[in-house]
Amino acid sequence: MKLKALLLTAAATSIAATASADITVVSWGGAYTKSQVEAYHKPYAAKTGTKIISEDYNGGLAEIKSQVEAGNVTWDIVDVEMSDAVAGCDQGLLERIDPSILPAGADGTAAADDFIPGTILDCAVANIVWSTVFAYDSTKMANAPKTIADFFDTSGFPGKRGLRKSAKANLEMALAADGVATADIYDVLETPEGVDRAFAKLDTIKGDVVWWEAGAQPPQLLADGEVAMTTAYNGRIFNAVASEDKPFEIVWDAQILDFDLWVIPKGAKNKDAAMDFLAFSTATEQLAAQASWISYGPARKSSAPLVGNYATKPDLAMGPQMPTSADNMATAIVNDFEFWADNGDELNERFNAWLAK
């Protein structure tokens, strides 16, 4: 009895100790970081008194790798893409996360069942579902594109196209446009013929492509009239429409679903506080709250019923804007991170060579 009391006090003081530490949370900036600040950082700071330092980065594992290898880790928790979460864990750059710290869903479902399958990894826990979609400016397209095939049809739908400068997503969309069923995409892409087929499809629009790298670029390219259609992260387009009243339309056909996950770099200075923040921010309410700030879907199923309307436009329901809504999911492709872990090096190399040709 006495021992238990002692342990509890110890636990309480250790919580107090972690609560006082500042944590550095790193994410992608812009509207996305804002949604996290509103839904995670502010409530967490209010609850624990922890000061949260928010930093922006452009994705990738380079900074984490540098910090870990230099033995001077200044980032405590980082929002990364699925493929980086997997690669980072493989390369020993990330702390392993004990899934038992994740609270059960608001409806009582255990965390392991509440999260979308495959989104609790050894070193990462998902917070959102996002997708790569394509979008166009409705005031400039006489004829509205409906399918991914239209995106690759520059004679039927003239104008420049914006694409992300990487192999990922482009090869999948190219195959989908070439008539491969969404369920078979990665099987086809695993074969050399499939890769050739994807590049051949990309060849048909290569001369009309403007390549983008940062997520903020596609809405800008559309707004400037530089491109007629562009692939983009769905949240960025939503934001341009909802808060800047841009006349953009999203086409959900062959959207590529992906996840963003929290990871903690190996040797993070405030590892315990970061773990605590991770558990807090991926709880049902926080994920649901984030979805009212940006149109990325919560990674917990229990959050879906709680998703309300857009925070700054109370008459705009967020449900249909989510990549995970039933209508949008019909032809969705779920990014196969294992495929990319295996083939990323080779396909990116080929993609770069193809670009330079």
Add this chain to the structure above:
Amino acid sequence: MLTATNTDEGFVVFDRVQKSYDGNALVVKDLNLDIAKGEFLTMLGPSGSGKTTCLMMLAGFETATHGDIRLGGQPINNIPPHKRGIGMVFQNYALFPHMTVGENLAFPLEVRKMGKSERDEKVKRALDMVQMGEFAGRRPAQLSGGQQQRIALSRALVFEPQLVLMDEPLGALDKQLRERMQYEIKHLHERLGVTVVYVTHDQSEALTMSDRVAVFEDGRIQQLSSPDDLYERPENSFVAQFIGENNKLSGMVTGIKSGVAEVTLDNGSKVSALAVNCEQGSRSTLSIRPERVTLGGPKNKNTTEAEVLELIYLGDHIRCRMNVHGNEEFVVKVANSAGHTHLKAGEKTKVSWLAEDCRALDA
């Protein structure tokens, strides 16, 4: 080449030339100057007096704002510098550092499309003329200042121009070398018969070398005359002060009789002076050369009291600074000859000068 069309006129003529850089002030004001063929004319003046501007207008690197410059009777205002055929020696020699001495000298001949053998011949002759024959293969940087000066001179002469302009060519040399070069240039001029326009701010250089000197001040020629006239018969107080050493006394002209002016000095005493550039009833500056003042000597009209303030021993003579008519900067040169008067500081003595050695000039 240019040929003379008007024989009455000088070889180089400045006709009412004016020059302004900024449209507000004139650096050269109404300049008229005739330079005869074969003459050595020096433009002398303090910096900013307009002399270099005149030279640059003649060379073609500046254009006259108003007026004509004629060379051999032809107006050259619209002829670009490279067609004027005027040799020029610059203050810092302007020897091309990336060419050898020989190449430097060959340059003017080369641009005239002269054949190689003729070129080599002329370069050799020009170098021999300045005793630099064996330096043809050197770079300018390997030569001393005096050697560079000789090369610059021979380069300006190698293409046999009729007119050579020299812009303070000896300014960078030490005193001894400068004096030696003055003679060399003078002799070269005498031997070649070329017309030289020479710019300097060093009056002894001007007096040594020139046939005539034009003294510039404030954009005008203050006096144009031979060196001896310039020293002995300055026409205004600027020239008197600028050329050589000079004692100044100022006062009011109370009367002029047969070329001799009665001047009442500011301390009330009266002196008589040669009336050169003064009017009765107006103020005048009297100019007396230190060597024309005698100590003691026969009493005349201009004998006066003087107090010795300072003595400076200079070998051949002693400079004696004294107070004369209230001017404490009055200098008298006492020749260091056998049996000369030995003065002491503080001593009172008498000095005198002849009326014709004392020139009454403008105030």
Add this chain to the structure above:
Amino acid sequence: MTDTSAPIVTADGTPLKKKLDQAMFRSRRNAFLLVAPLLAFIIASFIIPIVVLLTQGVYDSSFRKQMPTVATFVADWDGQGEPSEEMMQAALTDIVVGLTIDRSIPTKAAVRINREVSGATSMIKKLIRATGKWKIEYEGKEQRLSDVFRNMEDEDDSGVTLLDESERRAIGVTLAKAVIAQEAPVKAKMIKADKKWADIKYWQAMKVASKAASPAYLAAALDYNYSHDGEFQQRDEDRRIHVKLFWRTLEISLIVTLACLFLGYPIAYLLSTLSVRSSNLLLILVLLPFWTSLLVRTTAWIAMLQAQGVMNDLFVVFGLAADDDRFSLIYNKTGTLIAMTHILLPFMILPLYSVMKTIPPSYVRAAKSMGATNWTAFWRVYFPQSVAGIGAGALLVFILAIGYYITPALVGGQDGQMISNMIDFHMRKSLNWNLAAALGMVLLVFVLFLFWIYDRVVGIDNMKLG
């Protein structure tokens, strides 16, 4: 007659030469002491990191440490035939030992193999997953292997693992022996986990990866494959990229240097002839770009040059381009050339200006007074003296241009990319720092070679940087 061959001595009788050496030594030592702090700083913060990083391009011993048994085995293996049971056991041993020490060790090795041949990552991960389910007797009770591995990382309250690395290694070796004793033969089981284990090419890749000092990355940097039997083969046409990018880097850098020279020379000349007041004002305008960030300037060029940008709008207004067929001035090589020329122009103007400022106007005047036309005076007299500035400016611009990557990344589109963009890609995106180091090494050798040529042709001592 004095004997000239006798050594000259100083007043105290020591030979003059020796005395002079002593005096020189003192001044040399003082000179060295003056630069010593900077030298130490440069060595510590510049030379050592660069050498360490570049070493990664030719030396990578990580695989040997991660899979030592396999590395030893494949070293003597001829690379032919079916993978044997022995090989399979070696791989399984390394994976079990690796997982016991640190669960990321086998996946790190997988990333390395995957660089040689795609699919290795999943091959090893599937095996890890399959073996994790195997049960083994450990610490007196039967438990799943995956739980055994997890428990290895148990920590005490202060965050220190209970077992240190050598203890875990020892456990791992015992564990591996037990697993093999229990599961042998393992070949079929491993192939069942992933059929790629039967594919000889993965073993050949492990042979390549097991060499610590190896030209594999350098070969890749030059679009060659370094095979397990030590041969170099040029890559397939559709995977060759680096050589092309090296040439393009050279081409873009040369064009930018020439463009900077043509644009900068007249400006520098103007600057050097103006009065101090006006030239200072103009110099500020020249330097103005330095005061704004590189990103801002590059983005400004995007606004200027894009299809709906200022330049194209003007072209349309003046009828030089049709509204629906505007010029592609950006997101291609043209964009890279324009933006880089603008950004690097000051680096050309400044050395040119500092040299031209020291050329007195009297040289050109002298040439003209001797009868040279404006052109002759410029070409024969002025230009040769400005060569020092041209050399310095061109070298500066060229070397800066060769390493540029932000501007090409933003405005280069697909055909305006340079080799630095590829280095950046491998540093930041693919995390293949070894290949990035190899590319950097090739680039460095290339620049040094150009430097050597420059020294041969122009002479490095003829350069004036200002």
